[in-house]
Amino acid sequence: MEATKSSSSSSATPxxxxxxxxxxxxxxxxxxxxxxxxxxxxxTTVAVTLVxxxxxxxxxxxxxxxxxxxxxxxLRQQVQQSFDPYFLATEFEKIQSKAVLYPVxxxxxxxxxxxxxxxxxxxxxxxxxxxxxxxxxxxxQSRNTSLIEIRVLDEDKxxxxxxxxxxxxxxxxxxxxxxxxxxxKGIDVLNDELGKQTVVVSNLQARVDDMRVTLGIAESxxxxxxxxxxxxxxxxxxxxxxxxxMAKGEYVFYNTKLVxxxxxxxxxxxxxxxxVVVGEQIxxxxxxxxxxxxxxxxxxxQDYGPDNPDVKRAEAWRLQVEKQVEDRLDGILTGLSDNVxxxxxxxxALEQEVTEGRNIVAAEASKARQYxxxxxxxxxxxxxxxxxxxxxxQEQVDAKIPTTSSVEVLDKAEPGLRPVRPNIPLNVAxxxxxxxxxxxxLAFFIEYLDTSVKTIDDVERALGAAVIGVIPQNVGLLINExxxxxxxxxxxxxRTNVLFARKDPNENTITVVxxxxxxxxxxTIFNLATVFAQNGQRVLLIDSDLRRPSLxxxxxxxxxxxxTNYLLKQSTLEEVIQTTKLPTLDFLPSGKLxxxxxxxxxxxxxQEFIKDVKARYDFVFFDSPPIMGVSDASILASEVDLAVLxxxxxxxxxxxxxxxxxxxxxxxxxxxGVVLNNINISQDSYYYYYSGxxxxxxxxxxxxDSEKGKSNGAAVRPGSVASNVGELKGKY
Numbered sequence: 001m002e003a004t005k006s007s008s009s010s011s012a013t014p015x016x017x018x019x020x021x022x023x024x025x026x027x028x029x030x031x032x033x034x035x036x037x038x039x040x041x042x043x044t045t046v047a048v049t050l051v052x053x054x055x056x057x058x059x060x061x062x063x064x065x066x067x068x069x070x071x072x073x074x075l076r077q078q079v080q081q082s083f084d085p086y087f088l089a090t091e092f093e094k095i096q097s098k099a100v101l102y103p104v105x106x107x108x109x110x111x112x113x114x115x116x117x118x119x120x121x122x123x124x125x126x127x128x129x130x131x132x133x134x135x136x137x138x139x140x141q142s143r144n145t146s147l148i149e150i151r152v153l154d155e156d157k158x159x160x161x162x163x164x165x166x167x168x169x170x171x172x173x174x175x176x177x178x179x180x181x182x183x184x185k186g187i188d189v190l191n192d193e194l195g196k197q198t199v200v201v202s203n204l205q206a207r208v209d210d211m212r213v214t215l216g217i218a219e220s221x222x223x224x225x226x227x228x229x230x231x232x233x234x235x236x237x238x239x240x241x242x243x244x245x246m247a248k249g250e251y252v253f254y255n256t257k258l259v260x261x262x263x264x265x266x267x268x269x270x271x272x273x274x275x276v277v278v279g280e281q282i283x284x285x286x287x288x289x290x291x292x293x294x295x296x297x298x299x300x301x302q303d304y305g306p307d308n309p310d311v312k313r314a315e316a317w318r319l320q321v322e323k324q325v326e327d328r329l330d331g332i333l334t335g336l337s338d339n340v341x342x343x344x345x346x347x348x349a350l351e352q353e354v355t356e357g358r359n360i361v362a363a364e365a366s367k368a369r370q371y372x373x374x375x376x377x378x379x380x381x382x383x384x385x386x387x388x389x390x391x392x393x394q395e396q397v398d399a400k401i402p403t404t405s406s407v408e409v410l411d412k413a414e415p416g417l418r419p420v421r422p423n424i425p426l427n428v429a430x431x432x433x434x435x436x437x438x439x440x441x442l443a444f445f446i447e448y449l450d451t452s453v454k455t456i457d458d459v460e461r462a463l464g465a466a467v468i469g470v471i472p473q474n475v476g477l478l479i480n481e482x483x484x485x486x487x488x489x490x491x492x493x494x495r496t497n498v499l500f501a502r503k504d505p506n507e508n509t510i511t512v513v514x515x516x517x518x519x520x521x522x523x524t525i526f527n528l529a530t531v532f533a534q535n536g537q538r539v540l541l542i543d544s545d546l547r548r549p550s551l552x553x554x555x556x557x558x559x560x561x562x563x564t565n566y567l568l569k570q571s572t573l574e575e576v577i578q579t580t581k582l583p584t585l586d587f588l589p590s591g592k593l594x595x596x597x598x599x600x601x602x603x604x605x606x607q608e609f610i611k612d613v614k615a616r617y618d619f620v621f622f623d624s625p626p627i628m629g630v631s632d633a634s635i636l637a638s639e640v641d642l643a644v645l646x647x648x649x650x651x652x653x654x655x656x657x658x659x660x661x662x663x664x665x666x667x668x669x670x671x672x673g674v675v676l677n678n679i680n681i682s683q684d685s686y687y688y689y690y691s692g693x694x695x696x697x698x699x700x701x702x703x704x705d706s707e708k709g710k711s712n713g714a715a716v717r718p719g720s721v722a723s724n725v726g727e728l729k730g731k732y
Contacts (some may be wrong), residue, residue, distance in 0.1 A: 020023040037439035038432075045431025054419035056157035060150045061142060061411040063169075064091050088146065092139045095150060098130060101137075103173075104166045105129050108159075117155070137167070147410065154282055157415040164413035165337045172407040179406075183399050190392035197385040204378040208239035211371045214721035235358035244350040251343035257338050270325065273332055283332065286325045293318045326678050420473035463661050465645070466500060469494030471524060477554055478530040479582060491531040494675060498528075498644070501672050507641035509614050510672075511544075511622040513633045515660035519648035520677040522623050523549050529621040533585035540577070542588040544601065544622045545638055549590035555580055562591025566609065567600045573612065586617070610639055627660045637669030648677045 027034065029451040031327070056587035066087070094100065105111065110133065111124045138151040150167055154160035217489055270287060272331055274280060297314040304311050471494070475487045482488075498510070512525040528539065543551040544563060552559040557578050565571040568589075578587050600606060613620045622640055637643045643664050664671045 004566065015262045026443060026447045027049045027440065030446060033443050033446065034436070034439035037442055038435035041435030041438055042428070042431045045427055049422045049424055052407050052422040052543055053155055055153050055155050055421040056160050056416035056418075057151055057153050057420045058157070058161040058164045058413035058416055058676070059152075059411075060168045060409060060413040062148050062150065062168050063146070063408045063410055064088070064148055065406045067119055067406075077574075081248070086146065088141055088610045090150065094174070095139050095148070095167065096134060096137060099359055100167060100170045100174055101130055101133055102126065103170045104163065105133065106161065107166055133163070147341045150412070150413075161413040161685055165409075168407075168409050168413075175407050187392065187395045187399060188389060190395060194385065194388040201378065201381045201385050204374065204381055208371070208375050208378050209372060215368060215371055217604040237354065240350060240357055244354050245346065247343060247347045247350055251340065251347050253307065254336065254343060257622050258333075258340050260407045261333065261336070269329060273329060277332055277336070280332065283325065283328045284326055286321060290318065290321045290325055292637055293321050298549070306632045326651045327608070338491065377731045463645075463658055463674060465661060465671060466501075466673045467676055468497035468644070469675040471520070471675060475520075475523065475527065477523070477533075478527045479555070479580065479585075483534050488531065488534075491527045492527060495535070497529045498642070498672060502642060504641075507670075508618060509610060509620045509622065509640040510642045510644060511624050511633070511640045511677075512644045512646055513624050513637060513649075513660060513664060514646045515627060515656040517626050519626075519646050521626070522554075524552050524644075524646050524675055524677060525623050526551055527586060529619070530582065532619050532621075533582045535586060538584055538586075538616075540586045540588060540617040540620045542613075542615050542622045543590040544632070546590050546600070546632060547625045548591055549593075549623075551587065552589045555587055557587060557589060559589045559591065562589035564591035564593065564600060566591070567603060567605050569605070575611075601632055601639075607639060614641075627663050631702050634663055634667045634669075637664045637671075638667035641670060641671045643669045644672050645674045646677050649679050 066084075105126060111126060111129045114129060114132060115121055115124050119128075124132075136153040138149075139152070140149050140151070142149050150164050152160045152164040152167070154163065166532075261272055263267060270283075274284065274649075277283075293314065297311070297318055300308065300311045300314050308313075365421070470488065471490050472487060475490070476485070478485055478488050478491065510525075512521050512528070514521040522545070529539050529541040541551065542563060543549045543559075545551075546564065549559060552562075555578075561571055564574050566573055566576045576588055576591065578589065579585075580587055610620075620640075622636050624633040624636045627637070645661055645664065661671060661674075
């Protein structure tokens with residue numbers, strides 16, 4: 001559980017950022033690849049440079065402008081040429097076109113001349129020769145100017161100059177010829193169109209004359225407009241139309257009033273009719289008279305009775321006047337109705353006259369319309385003919401005006417003094433730079449593809465386990481080298497980390513496992529057991545690798561009897577355990593190899609054996625086969641107290657190491673940490689500060705102790721076995 005918590009916390013550590021020293025470390029480690037690639041590129045560059053034939057370059061400088069006239073063209077001002085950003089780029093393409101280069105090829109007979117040089121005397125086509133010339137041609141803009149440089153590269157310096165000058169002359173001739181051809185073609189087209197237009201105008205003129213005679217159409221001398229537009233018929237039609245409009249308005253007015261009056265009662269009609277009939281005098285008089293009679297009759301009725309003679313006379317008079325009013329109203333309505341009928345008749349008559357007049361005018365217009373349409377067409381075609389005639393004459397005069405040459409050769413090409421290719425210093429310098437870049441790039445690419453363990457951060461990030469030891473390269477057996485070996489300090493650091501990392505002081509059985517073969521697992525456990533024994537603890541080293549035992553070879557001991565004999569109950573523990581030249585270190589070899597070791601390591605006797613040696617010794621170390629190959633290591637990891645994973649520097653992919661850690665944890669093993677093995681301290685500066693410092697420190701201490709020993713006798717050196725034993729006894 002605690003190991004799981006530790007691994008989870010370690011796996012949460014964020015990935016470290018790459019530092020400059022990491023890049024420098026990669027360069028130092030991969031320096032062989034970098035140097036090899038660099039030498040290969042440099043030597044190849046030098047060889048190719050020396051093989052290339054020398055080539056010379058000649059340059060002709062020309063000035064190119066748009067075509068302009070020496071004087072202004074006829075009837076127009078010469079337009080100032082505006083800046084064209086694509087003009088020079090267009091001329092570059094023209095200079096490199098077949099129209100310019102083919103005449104140069106024919107002039108110097110380059111097809112035959114270059115056949116021996118480029119195709120081993122085999123015939124070259126014109127296209128092949130053009131491609132070769134184009135490959136050796138460079139057209140560019142002169143710096144900060146509008147001038148054009150034509151550069152030709154050739155093995156013959158005189159030929160290079162001749163070709164450059166010939167290309168400039170060919171381009172200049174092409175520009176002049178194109179300008180003349182365009183002007184001539186333009187004049188020919190204008191003259192051809194002018195002739196066609198003259199024929200069209202002549203045909204239309206004859207047709208207009210025939211139509212005028214046939215139709216009898218007369219034209220005014222000053223305006224050439226038809227006289228029918230001012231004829232009496234049109235004036236009469238206009239007058240009749242005006243009269244018709246007036247008659248229609250009067251008819252509509254009186255007819256509307258008549259309809260409205262007929263809808264009124266007699267009393268309302270008396271008042272309304274006066275607003276319609278203008279100048280009526282009789283009806284107002286009769287109405288005034290009727291009003292007076294009615295007033296008098298009303299007064300008499302107040303003084304007398306209805307049978308009074310004066311009342312009767314007044315009543316008779318009122319009736320007579322009222323009858324006169326009604327008769328007059330009827331007369332007015334009858335007259336108004338007659339007037340409306342008369343107006344309607346007049347409107348009808350005027351409409352008939354207007355229709356007849358319009359028919360007459362339409363007949364005259366139809367008669368002359370075709371003539372005037374033909375005449376307008378004639379005038380249009382005459383204008384087109386005149387414009388063509390003017391433009392053709394203008395172009396003929398402009399063609400005779402001298403034109404300033406738009407292409408001017410400023411600097412003729414001359415033979416080069418020295419070859420420009422190959423540029424040996426430049427090529428070698430580029431080879432050095434490119435080789436170095438390619439070498440470094442390949443080194444980093446290989447490093448990128450390499451997924452093996454490279455740094456402590458890689459281990460802790462990928463495996464989620466702490467690194468408890470870093471073992472340098474070319475480590476020997478400490479039992480032979482003694483406690484003063486420069487490699488012993490790395491294992492003393494590992495021993496100290498093991499002691500501090502374990503949670504329970506009673507955990508004293510340890511196995512060392514690895515993901516693959518050849519990672520230094522046996523050497524690590526042997527030297528670790530030696531360091532513990534040198535520190536004064538009672539240590540038992542057991543070779544439990546029943547597949548390929550090797551620890552007995554380190555000690556030069558027999559492997560005839562050992563762990564397998566004890567587990568098979570063939571021998572006792574005292575019979576199989578052997579002593580070494582270290583009094584505190586005992587060794588138990590693997591013994592005779594059985595056909596299958598699975599049942600032995602997983603047996604109850606093996607578990608009893610572990611309990612027995614755990615009680616007898618301070619520390620018991622078990623060697624094991626690679627955990628990825630067989631199940632022995634997994635069984636041992638589940639039976640002992642602690643397991644240490646050995647990972648060899650830059651050997652196996654990280655996935656194998658991760659799988660080995662997972663297998664230990666899967667069987668319930670307590671993974672204490674990871675040991676990085678086979679580190680080149682002198683080459684990899686990353687690890688120098690982790691382990692190399694101790695070598696320098698203790699080397700100087702050895703010298704100081706030897707000098708002090710001459711004068712002070714055998715003093716105890718700090719960091720020696722005796723010192724470490726005393727230190728650990730005080731802590732544990």
